[in-house]
Amino acid sequence: MNGLEVQAEEGWTLLDTARFYGLEIPTLCYHDGLSVFGGCRLCLVEIGEGPKAKLVTSCTYPAEEGLIVHTDTKRVIEARRMMIELMLSVAPYSKKIQDLASKFGVTQVRFKLRNEECILCGLCVRMCAEQMDGRAIGFQNRGYRRKISTPFDIRSEECRLCGGCIYICPACQLRCQGPEAETAVCNACLTLDPTCLDYYNELQCWMYDAGRCGTCVREAPKKENPLASSKP
Amino acid sequence: MSPRKSTPKMRRLSDLENIIAAAKESRQKETKTVIAVSSGTCGQARGSNRLIEAFKKALKQDGLRDRVILKATGCHGFCEAEPNIIIYPQGIFYQKLEPKDVSNVLNQTVLNGEICEDLLYVDPVTGEKPTKEEEIPFYKKQKRLVLGDNPRLDPTSIDDYFSIGGYGSLLKVLSSLSPEDVIKSITQSGLRGRGGAGFPTGKKWAFARAQKGDLKYIICNADEGDPGAYMDRSLLEGNPHRVIEGMIIGAYAIGAREGYVYVRDEYPLAVANVTLAIEQARKKGLLGENILGTGFSFDLHIAKGAGAFVCGEETALIASIEGRVGEPRQRPPFPAVKGLWGKPTVINNVETWGNVPIIIEKGAEWFASIGTNGSKGTKIFSLVGKINNTGLVEVPMGITLREIIFDIGGGIPGGRKFKAVQTGGPSGGCLPEKLIDLPIDYESLTQAGSIMGSGGMIVMDDRTCMVDVARYFLNFLRDESCGKCISCREGTQRLWEIVTDITEGKGTMEHLTLLEELALAVKEASLCGLGQTAPNPVLSTLRYFRNEYEAHIKDKRCPAGVCKALIRYSILAEKCTGCLACLRVCPQGAITGELKKVHVLDESKCIKCGACFEACQFDAILIE
């Protein structure tokens, strides 16, 4: 993993292994204590080498003998950024997603904003079913019409008003009240733009939190983009 | 149709041997004329049932029932010529029949051996009228190893299948081959999955066989969701026993005891014919416990799809059979290791199963001698769209697009120009004119930016807008996506929004960059084949038809005359004869004029519905 020889126990996923070794991989729909889902696509890592290398979600991919894994290649980072951009376009007021945008250098949202306050990560569904034994809400429909609701969109008899779904939801939270509060992408804090990517194909810091050592940080340029939606 | 004595249940291998031999002999000795009426779903939609009724009536009236056998067969493949019949033993092909033609067919051809000239196929280029099926250009370059038996069979009769040597390969396998022998043969033949991915079939079977455990499954993927592809439907409707035979052989090789045929809900006739065929096979002892006394037990069930394209994906299909939503899951573990209900499962496409009996019969070497180095055997394509000879074509791998579209397909109708051919369904791409001499195999298509897919081949002419085609596929994909991965669900939705903006004249050049960036992200980040290939239509049209996108963006113009926001309708005064035809059909009353006077189209009222263009016989409606 990232050039380090690592050992995993039987049944571990790539994410479990990475965490054991202190390698940080961002996640959203993953939660200790709930089953894995693999829908947010943030925890992508690159496995294999050469033309057959591909991206997989580390929270679901089982550790395999002889597998080569890289957690921060250019491919991974670019894909990750697009996932965040897509999430921002449907839940721009979520602090959690805004923080992710700042951390990973997402400075623009080029899609029409649709403020649904839901990224269909399924945490609420799994919380309700697995931790609270309620099964009051679930996924319905498919494709772009997919939604999470109660059966027939009416008050559910199974719902005990425990609030677990609200507690765990990453999208429907108060956003930060920073200086650029009205924009789709705040970025006012934590703008990091590692310079090592100009020279290497993958992030050079081993102990994650890009730029923590301070030697590669520069301020992210404010890009002029005609497609950037600045009004929510 | 002449009644046939039904054979009883077979309990020994020698029973099967004798039944097949007897049926073959009986067929060879047949002196009656056979009239095979093409009666698949599209044949029926074009009136084959009425034709059959007319034949039945005439045969009875003329007292010909002891001289003529009337057979409702599956699809003959030449859909443009429906309803068509083939008269055996001569092999005479008549097309586009109506009930009124029945008496001529019987009196002239059947009784007197004379050809009915007006019922023959006419070559649009040479004007020739070939009489026999094999002389018709559509059929000449084909190699119909899998579909070729359709015209000879009544799909509702297992005895008919025996009479052409059917289940002979199963007999060979159970009598003289071990499961390992079978897998070796399939591997050496080079057969690759015909569902689209092209995974080596023998390898998949070997993986499954190597798994420990008694309980294994095989599945026939008949979900055929690619719009424009219907070869699996044709094979299941017309020759279900061929597929069943292939599956029984496969089950024996892998060690499976149960199998499923997963047919999509939209194919009622295929479901009916396969269900009947399974019942017949069971009654005869070819399915069930201790088949033909060999100790091998295997049974088949039908599972119906419920209208979800994503269920063509292996793991989603399995979820569907298990009664859950069709959400694909991560692989590994692969279905061959852990599939249906956690057991080793081999899933193969209908056409793949259909190739198995003939590989066993004629040998792996023979099969490997057909096709290219990497792609052996034949492939069935559905040639549809803007093409003269619409139909199902089965050709050896390595044949060029030009040969399929022009030699077999007869070129583009209406004298229009070939623009592109779309292969691989929503996972594939559009190939332009400059690639017309591309030899078809798995690798060459992938390199060109498309894929083989299940075999859909949609031909497009200069009146097809490639941006509109990209939008069409994205609309399909955003609806059919299971919705789990944000990259696919939201990604296809956003790709669709951007391409729609472009078709409405709201596109910018930055949109093209964004399209490519987003498309790459969707491809990289999605879990299953649907998401990973969803960007292909957009990417391939951008690659080969970028100028069309730019015309929509820079000039606010749709060169093909399709995108409503960018075109206008008008009437050409020099061609208008004043016939009132367009005036009458216009739903908005946008056309005014009098008889024999040039008509005028009021653009402010025009909703560009196309009714006037359809109605005008003088090419006087201009779309630009």
Add this chain to the structure above:
Amino acid sequence: MEVDLSSAQAIIDKHRQQKKALIPILQEIQEVYHYLPEPVLRLVSKKLGLPLIDVVGVATFYRAFSLKPRGNHVVTVCMGTACHVRGGPKVLEEFERQLQVKPGETTPDNQFTLETVNCLGCCAIGPVVVVDGNYHAQTTIRKVGRILKPLRKEKS
């Protein structure tokens, strides 16, 4: 609205209340009732021992199922690629204009439901429209009126 649950119960019993038979059960119920009524879905959930949310999840995922009642006549327009290239969308628009509904909706008098389907596999005869199980080949804008006319004359 009262819904007779006896047919649904019979179908569930026929499949021996097996959880894995959920989809065939729903398919047979759809055939009998022409849609999936809410009380029937609740019954299926109860008898199969499946959470109601899972049953609803399956019922809304697959296009073959409808949670809303359908009209007396179901008009299905094929939106396959070959039909699209041959002018399918314009035929759909004409149906929308004449029936004054969008795909998925039913006319207020409950006579017609307009649906689309992603390829029926009859591409040679496209654009294809299926009305009450009858296939119409090579549909044109002008044929739409002729297809609807005899059906409109019927009283429900």
